Amino acid sequence: MSKWKAAFSASIDEKEIVLDRGGSFSMKLPAERAANAFLVLDMYDLDKPVHPEGHIGWWRFEIGQLPKRVNGSLSRGEDGAIAPHIHGAVSSDEWRNPARLDVSRMELLAVMRSSITNAILSIDRVPVVQSDQDLEIFRSRSDRTFRQKRYVSHGDVLLSCKTVHIVSKSIFQRDAVGNLCLALYGMLEQQGISARLFADDFDFAMNDVVYRRHAMVSEVGPEDIILYFSSIHDDGLEDIVELKCKRRIAYYHGITPPELLQVFDPELSAQCTKAIRQLPLLARFDQVATNSRANAAHLRDALGESGALLPAEIAVIPPRILGESELSVPEAYRAAKGPLPPNFLHVGRIKSHKRIEDFLHVVAQYRTLDPLVRCTIVGAADTPAYSDYLNWVQTQQLNLPKVAVTWLGSVSEEELVHAYEEATVYISMSEHEGFCLPILEAMTHNVPVFAYDLPAIREIMGTSGVIFADKSFSELARRLHGLIASADARSEILATQRQRAAELIRKMDGRAFLELLADP
Numbered sequence: 001m002s003k004w005k006a007a008f009s010a011s012i013d014e015k016e017i018v019l020d021r022g023g024s025f026s027m028k029l030p031a032e033r034a035a036n037a038f039l040v041l042d043m044y045d046l047d048k049p050v051h052p053e054g055h056i057g058w059w060r061f062e063i064g065q066l067p068k069r070v071n072g073s074l075s076r077g078e079d080g081a082i083a084p085h086i087h088g089a090v091s092s093d094e095w096r097n098p099a100r101l102d103v104s105r106m107e108l109l110a111v112m113r114s115s116i117t118n119a120i121l122s123i124d125r126v127p128v129v130q131s132d133q134d135l136e137i138f139r140s141r142s143d144r145t146f147r148q149k150r151y152v153s154h155g156d157v158l159l160s161c162k163t164v165h166i167v168s169k170s171i172f173q174r175d176a177v178g179n180l181c182l183a184l185y186g187m188l189e190q191q192g193i194s195a196r197l198f199a200d201d202f203d204f205a206m207n208d209v210v211y212r213r214h215a216m217v218s219e220v221g222p223e224d225i226i227l228y229f230s231s232i233h234d235d236g237l238e239d240i241v242e243l244k245c246k247r248r249i250a251y252y253h254g255i256t257p258p259e260l261l262q263v264f265d266p267e268l269s270a271q272c273t274k275a276i277r278q279l280p281l282l283a284r285f286d287q288v289a290t291n292s293r294a295n296a297a298h299l300r301d302a303l304g305e306s307g308a309l310l311p312a313e314i315a316v317i318p319p320r321i322l323g324e325s326e327l328s329v330p331e332a333y334r335a336a337k338g339p340l341p342p343n344f345l346h347v348g349r350i351k352s353h354k355r356i357e358d359f360l361h362v363v364a365q366y367r368t369l370d371p372l373v374r375c376t377i378v379g380a381a382d383t384p385a386y387s388d389y390l391n392w393v394q395t396q397q398l399n400l401p402k403v404a405v406t407w408l409g410s411v412s413e414e415e416l417v418h419a420y421e422e423a424t425v426y427i428s429m430s431e432h433e434g435f436c437l438p439i440l441e442a443m444t445h446n447v448p449v450f451a452y453d454l455p456a457i458r459e460i461m462g463t464s465g466v467i468f469a470d471k472s473f474s475e476l477a478r479r480l481h482g483l484i485a486s487a488d489a490r491s492e493i494l495a496t497q498r499q500r501a502a503e504l505i506r507k508m509d510g511r512a513f514l515e516l517l518a519d520p
Helices: 003-007 132-139 176-190 213-219 237-242 266-284 293-306 356-366 384-397 413-422 437-444 455-461 473-485 487-505 511-517
Strands: 024-028 037-045 055-062 069-076 082-086 093-096 105-114 120-129 164-171 195-202 210-212 225-230 247-252 287-290 343-347 374-378 405-409 425-428 449-452 466-468
Touching (some): 037 082, 055 082, 120 132, 164 176, 164 213, 176 195, 176 225, 210 213, 225 237, 225 511, 237 266, 287 293, 293 455, 343 356, 343 413, 343 437, 356 384, 374 413, 413 437, 425 437, 425 473, 437 449, 437 487, 449 455, 449 473, 455 466, 455 487, 466 473, 473 487
Parallel strands (some): 195 210, 225 247, 247 287, 343 374, 343 425, 374 405, 425 449, 449 466
Antiparallel strands (some): 024 069, 037 055, 037 105, 069 082
16 A cells, blocks of 8 residues: 555446446546556456456546546447446447356456556456346355344443544454454454455455555545554555554554575565564554454564654454453353264464464374374365375375364354364364464364464463473373363363453453554
8 A cells, every 4th residue: 555556546326337327337436647657447257357357448548638537338239249338438448258258247447557568557356247136145255243233332431533444454354363353353443433344355345345455545544543553574565654643543463484485485474574664663552452362462572673662552353353242251162072972173374384284193193192183174275285285184195084184174154153163172283373263162162272382372271171381292182081081170171261261251341443543
């Protein structure tokens, strides 16, 4: 979101274009009539946005010939092909796919390009559907429960700002950062507090709720608050700290140590390295919060090395806001599982710092004690090299049969609950965590937790569960076998876990975030 890009951005006003309503749209163009930029209206099949199979066509317009406010429409020609039209303007160049695509929903992209290098200066896009019914189907791809939940009212915490701008590099559902941003937005909205969501990357079906970050330049006012969620390197962070507003607050989620990602995901490792170097920018915020004392210590160490000083004490706020009905831990979601058949569970992104290969080693070692053991792994896999390695570990190194390992991938909330209900033990072998929500989820679902010792893990679990510092797979298998065989041991662990989970959940009613946003 550099200022230069923002100055040359083209923004589509509509959040959707419905052809049955006339297919009209309007756009806001840069205030300056730039001689070195032009506008391209690009159209793709929404369900297959690739060239050339899903590429409907593009139309170029010289920006100097267009007004600041552009009005246009989409319509089908006599041959049935759809094309954009700008009122009072004619395209200077265009390309239409010779294989006319008959698609039910599309996307219109407004692309600002440099006439010198053809480089993309900005992109804005909007879904195009045939009817209101099609629009409803499209929007149903996203979960809107964050708006429907009933959050606890904290009327005694007063905010004097005009609007809270919630900003993150990305906002996706079923992601810790994205879920927190959406829940905070829903809670503020329910409290009658004006809030806006901004991100560079987000689920397209959520574009009626989440705005593209380049729009922030003209949206943020002097009576507003910016709440920025920091989790990865961000090219637009320096621009954010320079925006004029009432207060700027940063919430730090933590950064994975680059060396834990280097082998299987060198690109992400490089991004984490850049993110760590960028941390001194957080010292330019008016206030900083984070999700754990462990991350607060890491942040102070990182900034101390650079000579940057934080403005005040770092607030520690759990990274989740729960609805009113979720703020208690049931005595038990289900009866604690007995000896057979054991099912070990892991939940989280399939990333190399999670050390899922170690999890598989524990399963393999446990098979020498009980060949019926199986395991379930929940989480999105977006690193092919690491996925290939895990497949080799399972099939070649450990010779674990397919029936013993279930890879569920990304799942719905209902499927995730079912995975916890089916689990005998939750195991974490991760070597870096900032908070680790799946461990808390396991505790609230009455699943005994075995976790590798990390500062954040010990902070979450307290004296509950089982924390180990030695990754001796045979010893872990032996301890797991003893736990599963002993109903008394399981009951004792579950009781302490429920007590610890209740302590944590009580702090997730949203009050801490409202107090963070309130005037100091």
